[in-house]
Amino acid sequence: MRNRVRYWCGGIPWLDPVGYTPDREPNDRREEAQPIRLGADTTGLLGYVSRNERDTEDWFRVDTGAEGVLSVSVAAQESLRITLRLFDAEGRSLRASTGGSTSSRDVERTELPAGVYFIRVARSGGQGGYTVRPVFTPAPSAASR
Ligand SMILES: [Ca+2]
Numbered sequence: 001m002r003n004r005v006r007y008w009c010g011g012i013p014w015l016d017p018v019g020y021t022p023d024r025e026p027n028d029r030r031e032e033a034q035p036i037r038l039g040a041d042t043t044g045l046l047g048y049v050s051r052n053e054r055d056t057e058d059w060f061r062v063d064t065g066a067e068g069v070l071s072v073s074v075a076a077q078e079s080l081r082i083t084l085r086l087f088d089a090e091g092r093s094l095r096a097s098t099g100g101s102t103s104s105r106d107v108e109r110t111e112l113p114a115g116v117y118f119i120r121v122a123r124s125g126g127q128g129g130y131t132v133r134p135v136f137t138p139a140p141s142a143a144s145r
Contacts, residue, residue, distance in 0.1 A: 039133075
């Protein structure tokens with residue numbers, strides 16, 4: 001994707017992340033997680049400075065409603081490096097993809113009970129837009145009930 005310099009913010013050129021609708025802030029903590037839809041793309045921005053503070057993490061929540069497999073994919077612009085973590089409703093870490101430096105991450109967890117889960121996308125470097133997509137596949141036993 002092509003970026004162009006839109007304006008400067010604190011001496012840093014602000015790249016215009018074309019096509020990425022900003023996530024809803026505040027969402028820097030689990031308690032502020034933005035609800036998103038399963039099976040749909042949600043876009044966000046990380047690494048930009050607002051009110052002298054750089055945005056370094058975004059939290060999202062999904063509600064599966066059944067037992068099954070939850071997969072989460074995040075694809076960011078090359079200018080943004082990210083990590084990805086999946087948490088349960090109590091804030092316990094279920095899966096993480098944090099090694100190395102990359103712009104795309106995937107985590108998956110099987111045999112998850114029905115419930116609310118949290119997704120944390122965090123900046124490890126740079127700035128830019130990203131797309132997060134949670135996909136839920138109900139367990140065969142759950143689908144037939
Ligand atoms: Ca944020």
